[in-house]
Amino acid sequence: xxxxxxxxxxxxxxxxxxxxxxxxxxxxxxxxxxxxxxxxxxxxxxxxxxxxxxxxxxxxxxxxxxxxxxxxxxxxxxxxxxxxxxxxxxxxxxxxxxxxxxxxxxxxxxxxxxxxxxxxxxxxxxxxxxxxxxxxxxxxxxxxxxxxxxxxxxxxxxxxxxxxxxxxxxxxxxxxxxxxxxxxxxxxxxxxxxxxxxxxxxxxxxxxxxxxxxxxxxxxxxxxxxxxxxxxxxxxxxxxxxxxxxxxxxxxxxxxxxxxxxxxxxxxxxxxxxxxxxxxxxxxxxxxxxxxxxxxxxxxxxxxxxxxxxxxxxxxxxxxxxxxxxxxxxxxxxxxxxxxxxxxxxxxxxxxxxxxxxxxxxxxxxxxxxxxxxxxxxxxxxxxxxxxxxxxxxxxxxxxxxxxxxxxxxxxxxxxxxxxxxxxxxxxxxxxxxxxxxxxx
Numbered sequence: 001x002x003x004x005x006x007x008x009x010x011x012x013x014x015x016x017x018x019x020x021x022x023x024x025x026x027x028x029x030x031x032x033x034x035x036x037x038x039x040x041x042x043x044x045x046x047x048x049x050x051x052x053x054x055x056x057x058x059x060x061x062x063x064x065x066x067x068x069x070x071x072x073x074x075x076x077x078x079x080x081x082x083x084x085x086x087x088x089x090x091x092x093x094x095x096x097x098x099x100x101x102x103x104x105x106x107x108x109x110x111x112x113x114x115x116x117x118x119x120x121x122x123x124x125x126x127x128x129x130x131x132x133x134x135x136x137x138x139x140x141x142x143x144x145x146x147x148x149x150x151x152x153x154x155x156x157x158x159x160x161x162x163x164x165x166x167x168x169x170x171x172x173x174x175x176x177x178x179x180x181x182x183x184x185x186x187x188x189x190x191x192x193x194x195x196x197x198x199x200x201x202x203x204x205x206x207x208x209x210x211x212x213x214x215x216x217x218x219x220x221x222x223x224x225x226x227x228x229x230x231x232x233x234x235x236x237x238x239x240x241x242x243x244x245x246x247x248x249x250x251x252x253x254x255x256x257x258x259x260x261x262x263x264x265x266x267x268x269x270x271x272x273x274x275x276x277x278x279x280x281x282x283x284x285x286x287x288x289x290x291x292x293x294x295x296x297x298x299x300x301x302x303x304x305x306x307x308x309x310x311x312x313x314x315x316x317x318x319x320x321x322x323x324x325x326x327x328x329x330x331x332x333x334x335x336x337x338x339x340x341x342x343x344x345x346x347x348x349x350x351x352x353x354x355x356x357x358x359x360x361x362x363x364x365x366x367x368x369x370x371x372x373x374x375x376x377x378x379x380x381x382x383x384x385x386x387x388x389x390x391x392x393x394x395x396x397x398x399x400x401x402x403x404x405x406x407x408x409x410x411x412x413x414x415x416x417x418x419x420x421x422x423x424x425x426x427x428x429x430x431x432x433x434x435x436x437x438x439x440x441x
Contacts, residue, residue, distance in 0.1 A: 036091070036126055040241045042234070079106070079113035085265055086119035086159060087309045089273020092130040095119075096137060096246035097253060098265055103141055104254055112142075114153055120182040121159040122174050128229050129238035131156065131185030136243045137250075156187035163198055164313035165301040166320075167289025171195035176212050183216050184229050198303040273310050280312050281422040290316050291423060292350070296358035300324060319427045320356040326434050330357045331370040335377025335385045344376040344399040351417050355427050364388065367396075372434060374399055374417055386411050395433055 034042040080102045082095045090098070099116055106113050116134065120127045131154055138152045158178035163171045172195040179192050192212050194205035222228045229235045253264050279285040286292040290313045300321045303314075332348050334341045345361060352359045352374070359374070364385050367373050375385050376399035383404060389396070389411050397415045398408065405416060415429065 036123070040126075040238065040245070042125070042238070080116040083117050083119045083157065084308075085269050086121075086161070087307070088266065088269040089161075089276070089310050090265070090269040091272040092123075092126055092133075092242055093245045093249060094265060094268040094272060096130065096133055096242065097249045097268075099134060100137060100141060100246065100250040101254060101261055101265075103138075104250075105258075107141075107145055107147075112147065112150065114150060115155060116152065117155040117157070118187075119159040119161075120156045120178045120185070120187070122162045122177050124177055124181045125235055125238055126242075127178065127181040128185040128235055129242050131182065131187055132227075132229060132235070132239045133242040133246060135186060136239065137246060140243075140247060153189070154185075154187045155189045155191075156182035156185075157191040158182070158193050160193060160197060160307055160309040161311055162287065162313070163193070163309075163311060164287060164290045165198055165303060165317050166298045166313075167293075167295060168195050168199070170289045171197070172208060175209065179212050180216055180220075183220075183222055186227065186229075197307075198305065199301055200304050277312055277315070277424075278422070280316075281424045282420055283423065287313050287316070291354050294350075294353040294356075296327065296353050296356050300356075315424055316354065316427075319424065319431070320354070323355045323357070323427065323431055323434075326371060327357050329371035329434075331360045331362045331367070331373050333364055333367050333373050333375045333385060334361055335364070335375050336381030341377035341381065344378075347419075348374045348376050348399050348417055351423065351426070354423050355430070368394065370394055371437060372430065373397070375413075379403070386413060395430070395437065 036042060080099060082090075082098045082102075085095055085098045095118060099118075103113060118131060118134070120131070134154060135152055139149055142149050158175045162174050171193075175192050175195065179190055182190050190213060192209040194201045194209045196202060196205045217223055253261055256264065276285065280287055280291055283291055289295065289298075301317075303317075330352060332345055332352070334345060349359055349361075360370075362370070362373075364375075367375075367389075372395045374397045375382050377385070379400065379402055382398050382400075382402060386398070386408050395415075396413050397417055398405070398413055399417055401416060401418050402408065405413065414433065415426075417426065
């Protein structure tokens, strides 16, 4: 019997890029790239392992600790601790610079640290690259000081930066994501925070946290591989870029006084956190259960502890708590038929749920029954509803950036809900306006 030996025709990267570009329907190629808080551009495809990256892998193998990953024992002491900068909002580059600066101080006093602690957040590939870059930088640091290469023990703990009070079970997914990236990045010891760390741990949450490491250890077998992320082009590229950025920044900042170094780290951490918060507020970065798929039925909860973290969800939680008293007075007016209005109605419901409001969807005839309404539909249908409005006591917003918005203001329209808008700014604006309306009654 004859057998076919046909094979797939090989394609070049240029052919792949041409095909993808044609499917973007007019969008620029840059729409497929992502810029991280570290100002590193993540490409949609990595296809080449460079000679420099091969050398980098060799350096990693020299300083890797070939032991199974284990949970951190209570009371574990570390010689270098970058976690305080992560708690203040530092990005990966800033954390690595802090690691090098502290190593430099210790070396100047005659001691060489062997154990460092990092917090690991939910930016999966970046966190893997961060820990791998720490080992490359450690090797480079020892070489620059003509010191013998020694193994670096990395202690990692899952971060609370992305933890939220609302929909707390999502925190379980966040911690699992962080723990897995820590292991893939080469952490030797890992601590996993329980999903209810913010409100008080339970036996269930502590058991689930412990089981995350058990599952990683016994079901993925990653600890059986010296460097499980080696050869992954995207991770190697990120590792290389992080290493270069952190080393160059270290060389520059190390010339400063200790006080100036701390000021630099504080400024970088603050700037990074603000940028991340803005990305979350504009829904460019998702916080599931808080800014995306928020459930208005979740009860308002107060954090009992946060371990000193600046959390991305915190301002949204405070805003939501302050808006609860208006939850029964909010509605979305369906302008036009169901099919054409649904995209904007759904978008507005998602935005308002972030504020804890389960907005009713009503007809234009019912709009005077509510303190705050959003008119949602096509631009044409919105225009028709606004034209028939009478100036009432309620606040009126429209969905989308309508070209006639300025003219609508004379009819009582006070604002808009649209893509790219800061939810924090919009929520604060509504809180102020609704409070004024409430006081005027």
